[in-house]
Amino acid sequence: MTLVSRFGTLLGLGVIVAVFSVLSPHGFAQGSNLINITQQMSLLAIVALGAAFVMSLSEFDLSIGAVVSMAGIVSVTLFGSGWGILATVIITLGAGFAVGCISGFFVAIWRVPSFIMTLAMGTIVGGMTFWVSGGATLFSNIPVGFRDIGRGYVGGIPVLTLWAVAGTLFVAFILDWTELGRRILAIGGNREAARLAGVGVVPATVWAFGLCTLMAALAGLLLTARLGSAHPTGGNGFLLQAYAAAYLGMTAFRDGQPNAAGTLLGAAIIAVVANGLTILGVPNYLQDIFTGLIIIASVMVRNFGRAAD
Amino acid sequence: MLEVEGVTKRFGGVVALDGVSLRAAAGRVHALLGENGAGKSTLLKCLSGVHRPDGGGMALSGQGFAPANPTESEQAGLRFVHQELNLVPGFTAYENAFVGRPYPRRGGVIDWATMRSRFKAVRDRHGLDLDIDVPVARLSVAKCQIVEILRALMDEARVLVLDEPTASLSEREAATLHGIIRQLASHGCVVILVSHRLDEVFAIADDYTVLRNGCTVGSGQVCDIDRSGVVALMAGGAFDLERVAAPAAAGAPLLHPPLLHPPLLHPPLLQLSGFSPSPVRDGLDLSVHAGEIVGLYGVVGSGRSSLLKSIWGANPLARGGLTLDRKQLPPAGISRRIREGVAYVPEDRRGRGLVMQHSILDNVLLPRLPLYRAMRRLPVVSWQLARRGVRKLLGDRSVKYGRLGDRISTLSGGNQQKIMIGRWVGPSCRLFLLDEPTRGVDVRSKAEIHALCRRLAGEGTAVLFVTSDIEELVMLAQRILVMAHGRITLDAANRDLSRQDIVHAAFETTKELT
Numbered sequence: 036m037t038l039v040s041r042f043g044t045l046l047g048l049g050v051i052v053a054v055f056s057v058l059s060p061h062g063f064a065q066g067s068n069l070i071n072i073t074q075q076m077s078l079l080a081i082v083a084l085g086a087a088f089v090m091s092l093s094e095f096d097l098s099i100g101a102v103v104s105m106a107g108i109v110s111v112t113l114f115g116s117g118w119g120i121l122a123t124v125i126i127t128l129g130a131g132f133a134v135g136c137i138s139g140f141f142v143a144i145w146r147v148p149s150f151i152m153t154l155a156m157g158t159i160v161g162g163m164t165f166w167v168s169g170g171a172t173l174f175s176n177i178p179v180g181f182r183d184i185g186r187g188y189v190g191g192i193p194v195l196t197l198w199a200v201a202g203t204l205f206v207a208f209i210l211d212w213t214e215l216g217r218r219i220l221a222i223g224g225n226r227e228a229a230r231l232a233g234v235g236v237v238p239a240t241v242w243a244f245g246l247c248t249l250m251a252a253l254a255g256l257l258l259t260a261r262l263g264s265a266h267p268t269g270g271n272g273f274l275l276q277a278y279a280a281a282y283l284g285m286t287a288f289r290d291g292q293p294n295a296a297g298t299l300l301g302a303a304i305i306a307v308v309a310n311g312l313t314i315l316g317v318p319n320y321l322q323d324i325f326t327g328l329i330i331i332a333s334v335m336v337r338n339f340g341r342a343a344d
Numbered sequence: 345m346l347e348v349e350g351v352t353k354r355f356g357g358v359v360a361l362d363g364v365s366l367r368a369a370a371g372r373v374h375a376l377l378g379e380n381g382a383g384k385s386t387l388l389k390c391l392s393g394v395h396r397p398d399g400g401g402m403a404l405s406g407q408g409f410a411p412a413n414p415t416e417s418e419q420a421g422l423r424f425v426h427q428e429l430n431l432v433p434g435f436t437a438y439e440n441a442f443v444g445r446p447y448p449r450r451g452g453v454i455d456w457a458t459m460r461s462r463f464k465a466v467r468d469r470h471g472l473d474l475d476i477d478v479p480v481a482r483l484s485v486a487k488c489q490i491v492e493i494l495r496a497l498m499d500e501a502r503v504l505v506l507d508e509p510t511a512s513l514s515e516r517e518a519a520t521l522h523g524i525i526r527q528l529a530s531h532g533c534v535v536i537l538v539s540h541r542l543d544e545v546f547a548i549a550d551d552y553t554v555l556r557n558g559c560t561v562g563s564g565q566v567c568d569i570d571r572s573g574v575v576a577l578m579a580g581g582a583f584d585l586e587r588v589a590a591p592a593a594a595g596a597p598l599l600h601p602p603l604l605h606p607p608l609l610h611p612p613l614l615q616l617s618g619f620s621p622s623p624v625r626d627g628l629d630l631s632v633h634a635g636e637i638v639g640l641y642g643v644v645g646s647g648r649s650s651l652l653k654s655i656w657g658a659n660p661l662a663r664g665g666l667t668l669d670r671k672q673l674p675p676a677g678i679s680r681r682i683r684e685g686v687a688y689v690p691e692d693r694r695g696r697g698l699v700m701q702h703s704i705l706d707n708v709l710l711p712r713l714p715l716y717r718a719m720r721r722l723p724v725v726s727w728q729l730a731r732r733g734v735r736k737l738l739g740d741r742s743v744k745y746g747r748l749g750d751r752i753s754t755l756s757g758g759n760q761q762k763i764m765i766g767r768w769v770g771p772s773c774r775l776f777l778l779d780e781p782t783r784g785v786d787v788r789s790k791a792e793i794h795a796l797c798r799r800l801a802g803e804g805t806a807v808l809f810v811t812s813d814i815e816e817l818v819m820l821a822q823r824i825l826v827m828a829h830g831r832i833t834l835d836a837a838n839r840d841l842s843r844q845d846i847v848h849a850a851f852e853t854t855k856e857l858t
Binding site: 211212213214215217218220221224225227228229230231232233234235290291292 | 653656658678679681682688690695696697698699700701702706709710711713714717723724725727751
């Protein structure tokens, strides 16, 4: 694999940053704005890093947006009934993990297409979230100590940025340094070959889906901590952007395989484009169009790269 | 009248067809016979326009016939019915018949009534019993086969080629289909029948052509030959001793490797009793001893690969008793087999063996990840240990590669195959299950793989391998098992067998005295 195909996407980010810096030297290129971008991209990065697990399996999980919303509502509801911070965080993450495990179980055992299964799970989770919250934004009884996990700075770096870095290291560790990660990637590459080589397809699949929604639940907690409130559909917008970031990530560093560092890079590209265009005063609808075009371009670059192999 | 004269076809250095000739007359059923790899499939692909012959010629009713693609072959009136069904399960018979064919239209939209009536007319012309209004998913396999044939006959067909049409049918269903085939021929069509069932050939074919190693070795009328004659043609006359004896002089093993452990002295390592890959098939018995190399032979569709896969525990439908070293194992479950020291190498490297887009390193590690842990109890990979271990393993198997991170698809077939086998080799290994261990592999790698099998057996590992290559079978196996129609039809020491015994068993014919 050539240097260009390995680092082309990183180079792309550099070009985008350079263009915005030239167009807006005093708005975009300020150090404070760049640090701000790392904070803006962090939640998206965490959701996308979760999606990288299921993309490594060559599957999809469409429930992640609903799980982000669910985590917020569940945590605020638990705080409201007097639960402590640690217990609330553990229960919320556990609930997120469980959603993915259920999807993974159906996908692995009954070969339900993951697209359909997780669409259904996302709909169910969304309905339950709405039910629990009564459709309202919840913001009472959130402890200050909990809010601190999603706001403020440590050593001049936003806390959320540190979470994104930690998430990247976690996903990189699971995918590249654990047997589970290697098995997930092998199943994604050739399910039958992995099965015949003795890989337990069912447990690995359940784990991958569970870790995916666990990351989404973490993002939901951080979102709630940052905003100080939870809305029953507040996380739904993450779904498509997360896959866009993860897909962009597959074009970077590894030969078309989902990977943690690439996913972080993908989230960065999306965040930089959104931030830069906002600063230049480009309307929102044009931002969406740009983001879509960038995704198409990245897919084509990847396919050309493969054809050249 | 279909004539094939001196057709040759090469793939790289391999000669697949070396002057094949065949003359099939209209109104007659012509059987095309031969062992695995004799060239039948290649010949059919030349007829269907998938391959273009390198030499020789073909003619249809006296006119030159050289299809450049499948469409030209179809326009010339050739129809092919393959062993595997190619039907859309949710479509009815007549909907299936129009897939890939222009739909009748009225006012721009599909004219369903004409579609149905045209198909019904074809069915009635051939006097077949078939419900055309239910989805084919609800029809039996035999009826689906009839749908396939009718689909081929929708337009005027001059040549109908049936490739193993009865392989998946029961005796009774096959008999029905035989009647239909005879009837089709009587309508004036050239019918070419490829079959591994000799009883079928003798029941319905008028003429035959036998291929061996890409050459036509015999042809004539079926009434002028008996089964032994056909088997002798397929197997080749006297076995060519000189060809095999030559490498033996250079230190390679003997033609008929001797049995190492007389079965009575040692209990078998692997013992199947009433074991079957699926509940609808009869169970079979089989045993393999430690240090023994057993070859499992059979024609395509005889059930050998599915048996091997079931022994590996990869088939959830498997039933029956399986003991390994006197320990009873469940009929399915791969991880248990691995813990007991069983290894399996599937056929079809690309589809089922390797993850082609992943690196050499990842592919070697996949079944053996726990061997390369940083700490014994944590499932965390130590890449340093892994790289060192994999380099050594590849060196031992003399695999040629660039870097460990290169995609495994960059390696030659021989090197890929050596990796597939080599990644299982280890001190705990007791039984190797190899499916077509040397298919598509160069001569040198083939010799290395054979040497590895012998070394493993010498160290006490049992080797059970499936092969379609009778030369390989005779060279490598100490004991030979032959399967036909899901049953074991022969189980004997290699040295006691002739080639014809093996072919007889594979085609399930009793040896007749000539």
